[in-house]
Amino acid sequence: MSSAFDFDADSPPAVREAIRSRAYRGFTNVVARRHVQGNLMIVPAAHADDFAAYCALNPQALPVLGRSEPGSPHIPALGADLDLRTDVGGYMVFRDGELSATQREIGALWRDDLVAFVLGCSFSFEGVLQRHGVRLRHIDEGNVSAMYVTNIPTRPAGPFGGPLVVSMRALRAADAIRAIVVSQHYPMFHGQPIHLGTPSLIGIDDLSRSYGGHGLTRLHDDELPVFWACGATAQLAAHQARLPLCITHYKAHMVVTDLPVDGLVDS
C-alpha cells in the first residue's frame, strides 16, 4: 500500500511531515494504518473540563486519547513532533456554533487559552479488521465510511449534549460477525457496534443522506449496514453548545499519532 506514496506511509512522523508540507492531501484512512488516528477537538479552556466530562460520560463515542495543556498545541504522548496547528490535513473553525471557515492550518488562530483533545477514531480499527479478513468495500473503492445522526441521546455535561453520531460500514454477514468479534477488543476505537440491520430503528430514515454528505452509503444485496459510535458526536455537540470558538479536523483528515494500534487492544 505504501508504494502508492512518495513518503513512508507506514510511518506516523513521515505522514505528519507530508501533511504539514502539503505533499499529502488525501484522507488519512489509507496511511499509517498500524497506528492510532484520532478526532481533533479544540475548545477554549473555560469549556475544557465540561468537554472532558462529556467524553467521560459517553466513552464509546468519545474515548480520550490525549489532552493538551492550556495554550499548548502539542500532546507529546501522541507524537514527539506533533503540532496540532499544522499536522492535520484540514480544519473546520466554528464560531458561536456556526462553521466560519475551513482551512489548512490554524497557526494564526492559536491562543494561549485553547485546549486540544484527541479522541479515538474508527479509522484505527479498519486496518485491524482488514488484517482479520473483513472486507471493507468503502476502502476498496477509495471512499470513507459514511456517518449518520441517530435518535440515540448522549449523556449531557455542561453545554455539551445532543444525539449520538455513528459511522456505518457495509459488510457481508460473515464479515459483520467477524467485525463484531474483533472490534469489541478495541474500546479506545469505539469497541463493538451499537447497531446493525434496520437503520430506522436508530432514527436513520435514509441511508443515502449521510452526515456531512460523504462516504459509502449504497448497500449491495448481500450487505448489512453495521453502525459504530463515532467521534463526530463531539463536533455535533460543540455545534449545539454554540461555543464562541471551536476548531475540529476536517472530515476524514485525522490526527495521526505514534501510538501502535495493537498497543490499545483490550483482550
Added chain:
Amino acid sequence: MSSAFDFDADSPPAVREAIRSRAYRGFTNVVARRHVQGNLMIVPAAHADDFAAYCALNPQALPVLGRSEPGSPHIPALGADLDLRTDVGGYMVFRDGELSATQREIGALWRDDLVAFVLGCSFSFEGVLQRHGVRLRHIDEGNVSAMYVTNIPTRPAGPFGGPLVVSMRALRAADAIRAIVVSQHYPMFHGQPIHLGTPSLIGIDDLSRSYGGHGLTRLHDDELPVFWACGATAQLAAHQARLPLCITHYKAHMVVTDLPVDGLVDS
C-alpha cells in the same frame, strides 16, 4: 425457574432421574441451565470412526463432548449415572436412513456394537446468553429455536456429508451484537453465529418452513434472524448416509450432562 418443577431442575442427576421416571416430559431448554446439554447420535461401531472423522471436519456444527466404548450406553465423563438408553426424553430410530420409530426408551434396541456420541448443543449457551442480558423470545414464549437446512455444504467423511443445519434465534440488533460477542467464547456449543440477516443468502427461502416444523419462526419488525451451526447436521448426515441403524434424541429433548457450562468457556 426451578420452582415450576417438582424436582431440582438445576441438578443434572435430578433432571435425568425425572426424565428416566417420566416425571418430566418437556423440552430440556428450560432445565439444568448451567450445565451442558448435548445432541445424541448412536451408530453401529462399523461407522463410528467415519462419524468421528465427520465431526472433526465440521467442528463448529459437531463438537464432540463424549463418545462411548462400543456396546456401552454410558459415558461416565458426562455423568456417573448417565444411561443413554433411558435418560433422554425421546428417541428417533432410523433404519436405512428412514425414521422407523419414535420412542421413550431404547433398552430393547441396544446392541453390543453400538457407539454413542454426544455433541455440543446451543441449548447450553442459551442460559449464558440470558445471563448476559440477551432476550431470547422463543424461551419467553415457551418455544425452542427453529432449525433450517442451508445451502452450505459440510466437509464429508465416509458415508457422512450433506448440508449444514442451523438454529435460528430472533434477536434485536443490540442483543445480536451481544450474542455474537458472548457465543464466540463457547466453541463447544457452536461458537459465534455463521450468518445473520437475509436468510436467502444461505439457502433459506422461507423462514416459516423450519427443519422438523418446530420452533419460533416469525420475526418482529425490530428483530434479526441470527443463525448458529447446529448439531442436527449430524441427523441429516446420518439420514443421507442410510445407515442400517441410527438412533438420535427426539427434537429438543437433549442429553443432560454434569459438565458445567462455564467449564467450557474459551476466553
